[in-house]
Amino acid sequence: MPARPRIHPESRAFSALLGLLAALPTFGIDMILPSLSETAAALHVPTAAMGAAMAVYLLGLGAALLVYGPVSDRLGRRPAIVCGCLLLIGGSLGCAASRTLPQILLSRAVQGIGAAGPGMAVFAMVRDLFAGEAARARMSFVVLIVNVVPMVAPTLGAGLMDVGGWRLIHAAPLAAALTILAAMPRVAETLPCAPGPAPSGILRAYRKILANRGFLGHALCNAAAAGAVFAYITGSALVFVGALGFSPSAYGLLFGSSSLSVMAGAALNGRLAARGINSHRVIGAGLAGATLLAAMLLVDALVFTPSGVPVIAAMAGMGLAFGLVSPNAIHGATEAAPEAAGTAGAIVFCLQMIGAAIASDLVARLFDGRSALSMAAVMLGGCLAAIAAFAGLVRPAARPSSSRFPSQRHGEPV
Template structure:
């Protein structure tokens, strides 16, 4: 009997890769409604319960730094299985945690495990697809991964009512286990070449090649700043909409879903226009300029005291739409030039994306008591401006050209 395999051209394969990329947002957003219950059950403070999210994100930011080169050296499949095993174990221990200290440790482990999903998914796409086909696949992953944050809080509320907060972590563990089984049974190894060795020197050399490749680094930074303006909105929207504009919670939930749908629409459009030969550099320029115009519009509305739900929502939807439009093109630009180091490039892309998101959201939270609505729109505008500066710095090198081998990396233009 022929063994079942995930066919790379199939819709199921795209959903599988998208599900891997969706594990982190599901694990963050699905647990949000349970923070109060966790604090009460484990006799912890609200800030300690909030650390379950912070430590998960910290693990998720650090993990890809190791998974990337590990997948280049040992292969995509075993690296992914390792990460999913850590994610599953972290979920099980979280569900059974007797105290807050154990829960925090388990969430850190779970975050480290989750980092394998996006990193290896990006590397697999680079292994199996070329050109516009790769960009179309990256757009599909972006769509699936960004549907998850829209629906995850509602799922979390339902699970909290049915099986309490421990059940939420149990469901996460089941998701990790199912993903591991699908990987073990259906995924064929795609890494083009494997050295079988994983040493600190190889880690250093791999990251040196990636970080001194102007095109790779530039697209990684554009993606990171794009995620920065999107996460500044995520952090600032409840503060602005609920506390400044006094929008009802049910309306806020609908508006948040609308902006999330904007990301999905942007990524979908990216896949469609890439298939018709639109150049990635032009797509990135359109997304960055539109976001900069939208965020400057937000600032102007605030200065003129014209900010309201009706005036700012179109601009916020435009900004999140532009992140969805830019992300697949930026990912392609980071992965395309060095196929032999796709894991390293994917790891850097994932890690820097999370670090930019964490930094922008933290700055919004810190500045909001002083600047109010300007904290959100200002940070979004700065991120868009920085992305535009990187785009200019790339110049015509931002055009995606023929990939180079690792051996040629030193001959490419340095930073």
């Protein structure tokens, strides 16, 4: 039987594969949200105890990222993807079969560890295969998927729960992992021939990357911007359902429609990249717009009667701005460490998850039960932190004398 043809990196099939890889980590975060109460009832535990199911997933995801990155630089991207998908399948089956809280917590941790492999590999693969404006455009697509999934996953989870209960929700990441595994024989290894750091040099590689101002500035800028976005993801549910009395279905439709703004931002960024617009200008414009919107929402929350209109406007504007900032920030970070793209991508994604988790927790803890004040304050804080990282670390590192790494593939300094 003749071998099936390889999936070419420029093909739509390869773009679909990148989308699946990027979506896997966030599937496990957001899709189970509608099922927490039903899962708690089925396991005979308080609903509040199910918060640990989110925490162990994030812990497993974040910790595993820091291992997958350098390992993929040594062994390749394909082993990281295959190993991660196998663990994700096992964790998903474990979640669906769980009968006690400890069982589902263990399975959720395995899910997180598994999802980290494909989630990290997608950033490294883009850096391996594409350069310059093509890399920026592909990174826009990846960031689009990463940020649209949290907006549609709760609705998809609710639909699966209506069909087959809370256990069926875990079939979605399992099906995605199986699809990726089926495609992997047709995907060539993207890691360059030269191996990355040996196991003994992993810590040295991390220190070298983190010492680079350009990398750290781009990575922290992206993490802080992600925090601002997750502030509105978490805060919007509290405001619309908890404070303004929207039904869950109405809120789901409203929230799902806000994904269009992220899509618009990513599409606009792709067009700007095609025209050769400098990525620093795009990041600066996105941060300026997001900060202005967050400040306006904060003033509205402090002065006026709570209303959904300014929150909707802020959600749309923040999604658009993030679609401009994040692809360029991630691309700038991975370009700053070309010889260790897997390790660099792991750090970027880990910092993004940390920023998102901190922002979500702050919004929930500070919510006053009636307004968008906590949402607006955390959004503004995230925007200001992103500006500080970009202005304080990225701009100085853009000068050739400041770069600790060799020039890029196109001869441009970091």
